[in-house]
Amino acid sequence: MDIESLRNYCLSKPAVEETFPFGPETLVYKVGGKIFLICSLDSEEFRFNVKCDPEKAIELRERYDCVQPGYHMNKKHWNTIVVDGTVSNSMLKEWINDSYDLIVESLPAKTREKIKGKK
Template sequence: MNIETLQEYCLSKPGAEETLPFGPDTLVYKINGKVFLLVGLESNPLQFNVKCDPDTALELREEYPCVLPGYHMNKKHWNTIIVDGSVAMATLKQWIDWSYDLVKGKPKAKKK
């Protein structure tokens, strides 16, 4: 996975938007105004932050050396993924999907 593939995948998610709230070097992907992925454009190798269920976040860190506590994020809920070729692209996409789904959440019930 490279930055272009990552951008395309994130923007393919329904309602996703790409923003630059922290300056020109950090892309932030949001759904419903909430962040589901951050990526530094200058990172080499590519690395990105995704939100994760706290228990799953710990399990992934134990299983995969390329998964670290979220850099500059709440380490209970965020992981940093280093794209070093050790994890298949399908797995990386699954982690992005989990983050997107977690942040998107369930639609709020309308008040009567």
């Protein structure tokens, strides 16, 4: 996965907004106004942050070297994924999906149903 395939994948999801609220070097994807993925564009290595269930976050960190506590994020709820080729693109997409779904489920019912209706 590279930055363009990450971008295309995120934008293919219903109701996703691409923003740069932290400046031109930090790409942010939101759904319902809430962040589900952050990607630094000026990092030496390609990596991104995704939200994760706290128990699963710990499990993933223990199982995969490329999964680290969320850089500059709440480490209980966020993981940083280093895209180093050690996990498949389908696994990366699964982690993005999990983050997106966690955010959608946290939205008010009316907003959530409106987004789900777009799927």
